[in-house]
Amino acid sequence: MEVKGKILAKKGDNKAFKLDDSNWYNLNDNVIPSLEKMSKGDEVVVTFEKKGVSRYVSKLSNTTYEQPKETPKEEVKSSTGFACEDCGKELKDNKFKKCFMCNKKNPTPKGDKKEYKSYDSPEKIASIQRGNALNAAAAVASGQQFEDPDVAKQFTLLLAEDFLLWLRAE
Secondary structure, eight states, X not given: OEEEEEEEEEOTTSSEEEETXXXXXXXXXXXXXXXXXXXXTOEEEEEEEEETTEEEEEEEEESSSOOOOOOOOOOOOOSSSEEOTTTOOEESSSSOSSOHHHHHHSOOOOOSSOOOOGGGOXXXXXXXXXXXXXXXXXXXXXXXOOSSHHHHHHHHHHHHHHHHHHHHHO
């Protein structure tokens, strides 16, 4: 279905909005960037699908204005001779190719492989899990009465092993 209206309200995470027809519309993930560019009061054309009482938007277009076309970048002459490759802002040296703001907007990808730090290595995580399981088992065992220390030790270790298996399954 398709409807035209004015945006009355937007949810903070841009996953839903309310039109002047007093209905809320949920956005499919691919439409969220479109709503981020729009603001309250904009006229929009909404293509949606109704599922029960909910309305899921598959296409959202703004009728208030056309999207601005990209203007060609003007080269800025800098006194240092170094400029940001994106915006042309003057850089103090050639240590970086982009200014702070442009680099912050579009950081370079770090790669798909997860790099472990010394504090989150698999060995360290396993050690922490063992310690947590043993502490939980000791807390349970402290409320019990045992005949001798060996029985208490066996009970605690068996319980800790079960807790560790459960913890690693999470």
